[in-house]
Amino acid sequence: MTAMQSQLSLTGDHHPIPRSSLAVAAFSTVVEWYDFTLYLYFATVLSRVFYGGGAQSLLITLGGFAIAYLMRPLGAVFFGHIGDRLGRRHMLLISVALMTAAMLATALLPTRAQIGPAAGWLLLLLRCVMGFSVGGEYTGVVAYLLEGAHPECRGLIASLASAASEVGGLLAVGVSALTVSLMDEPDLASWGWRIPFLFGAALAGSVWIARSTMHESPEFKRQQSEGTVPNEPLGHALRHHRGGIARAFSISALGSITYYVGITYVPAFLTSAGALTEGVALWLSTAAAVVVILVTPFVGILSDRVGRRPVLLALCAGSAILPITLFHLMVSGSHAQALLGACTLAAVAGAVSAVGAVATAEQFPGEGRVTGLALGATMATAIFGGLTPYVAQLLIERTHWNLAPGAMIAVVAVCVLPVFLAMRETAPNARRSRLASS
Template sequence: MATSPVTHSPVGIPKSRVRQLMAASIGNVVEWYDWYAYTFLATYFSAQVFPKSEGGLVALLSAYGVFAVGFFMRPLGGLLVGAFADRFGRKAAMTFTIVLMGAGSLLLGLTPTYEAVGLLSPIILTLARLIQGLSVGGEFAAATTFLVESAPQGRRGLYSSFQYVSTTIGQLLASGLAALLASSLVKEDMGSYGWRIPFIVGAVISLVGLWIRKGADETSAVAEEIQRGEAKRPKLFEFLVGYPKAAATIVGITIAGTVAYYTWTSFLPIYAQITVKFDAAQSLQVGTVSLFFFMVLQPLLGMLSDRIGRKPMLITFGVAFVVLPVPLLSLLSNSFGSLLAVQLIGMLFLGCFTSISAAVNSELFPTRVRAAGAGFPYSLTVALFGGTAPLLGTALKDAGNVEVFPYYMSALALISTLVYIFVLKETKDQPLS
């Protein structure tokens, strides 16, 4: 693959590789902006799309139920788009996923109200989330392998961190726009039409991401050999048949990380609203500040993992989330400072997982099946545990047992910590096959 002359950027990354980072990251921004806009705006649109009831949480529960359903399309996306990326290249797969996400976002923004079309309203909403779920599952499979394969030896942790740098930028855009609209529109206007604006914006900026990704260079030499007829196409489940231990290890690695991630970066503001009556607009502001802190952490922790290894980082994360969820969530009050402190402390340790997740997963598989091998078990675990976290937390509150939720997080963290200590081998110095 041809490269441009190696002149260095301010952070020491060759400019030719910076273009690769931008191609993956900007598209990923679009993907996750659309995905998280749903979470941040669920309290506003749920009453518009679902039937009204006397219980205040029923419509919100329905919205989070659809959120969870969208997650269950992610394994399918990880499998099918991952297999597509292994056969036809990472670039082609990333182009496909961003088109899907833009279509899903547009459909969300144009969803009619329940009052106007009845049951067709939640059906359209669910269809949009299914489209987005397929896209996000495929995005992780293609973009993470693309990032790690673009990295030079000894820098894969740093490059891996840009997966969540770009994800967090997307969250910041979604959170920031939602916070701006919530503070500038009265509650009635926000509930009637304001929530649609971020989804329409997401559909528009997906076109920008599509344009940027067209300038990327392919990273999979195996995919190019397949296209030239010099290598056989991998079978759909070849990664599972040939590398079952690696697939199972990804599940164990991911269980704790996905629940902690979706709780701390997305659900915690909502959790504060339904438990301590935290102001909705202020909770979005706290979330925005916390996400910026989280984004800055990623490359720093990624570089640290390139020095000390992946295992110490993951063990630090695991032990912290065995110990911290119960005391941290018990500290929540309706003050700005309490929610901010809880989010920042959790995100500090969460970054030890997110910054290197893409590298760890990719380093477990050879190039031939890397996208599907890393994408499917990861997305399946996220669907089972991450996507259901907001739904479970809200349901426990509705049942009067909200204090159980942090214990649930700690139990899952214990499982993953045992995997980090006893199963996972250090991979930072191993060359990608």
């Protein structure tokens, strides 16, 4: 890879893809986040249906989420190879097809009451398949959007993937809250829990149909025309993109822990701490998801105007200072205080995800970009996303300190701050402004 090729892949000769393809790519991330957040929002219900109920069953359910999430980096590397060798479009079609099959199979699973402990093992197996398939989703979509958008508005366009993900999260918590609120416990445990998963399978199938109309990324076409498509994307990324992998890991670590501890773990936290009932906690999280959707595009636009680095630094500082206070507010105050705490946490997490989407992808040139994202961003998501709800719950049970989740977020923010301080600016507008003023 020459310096000229690297520069062109970010800011140079560019041919945007049709808006219809960008829209399909951006909003198809709804299905990915619907499924993974559905499992967390429905964790207390699934713990009763598949593991017998009680505090230990909830811990097992969250542990299953963590184990399945560890499959995500493996899937990301696998699908990243496809995306970097055969094209972004092929990658996105195959991953969502596998996701559809896993979601439908989950909806049809027998319960613990029907086949005993084997039900829990089958649920875990399907979660692992889902985790593997999701590995090819978000990184592929973000790379596609970055490569297909005009350089001046990449922050906004890439943030749409994050916003659409929040639509998926909103759907998940809304469907969960509606299902739990409208059904009594026997019907919910018998068959009602299947409704959200059947809806997810239909949603994933519709995404596959929509993606079949997408154009290939212009960046991948450039690589094909110039003969620079890497033969071994994994080796190429490890040889040429080690710094980018480390930076993407740091950005995604902060984004993952703020999202998965600060948003999706909150209903289980509030319910297990006795602060709110299951139904009220889910409706509160619905409001938090709306906040994230509203915040995301504005942060994307801000990152295009002032740069990725200043926005990341400000959010990192907020993530270090606010979470402990906000978790205290949620667990010890009124319903209104709990809502304020949850929505503030959601705003911070949504903002990090918005700028993180474009900032991680811009750490790599086009050649090997999807694999680089797999090794950096997805690995961090597996550790700081999949494991952290389990660790947070475990810490609370062992220490009886309800503020432990907020402390976890703060520690990660402090650890990644030096990386953000040393990071170079990647936003084209901000780079040009600095050159003009120097």
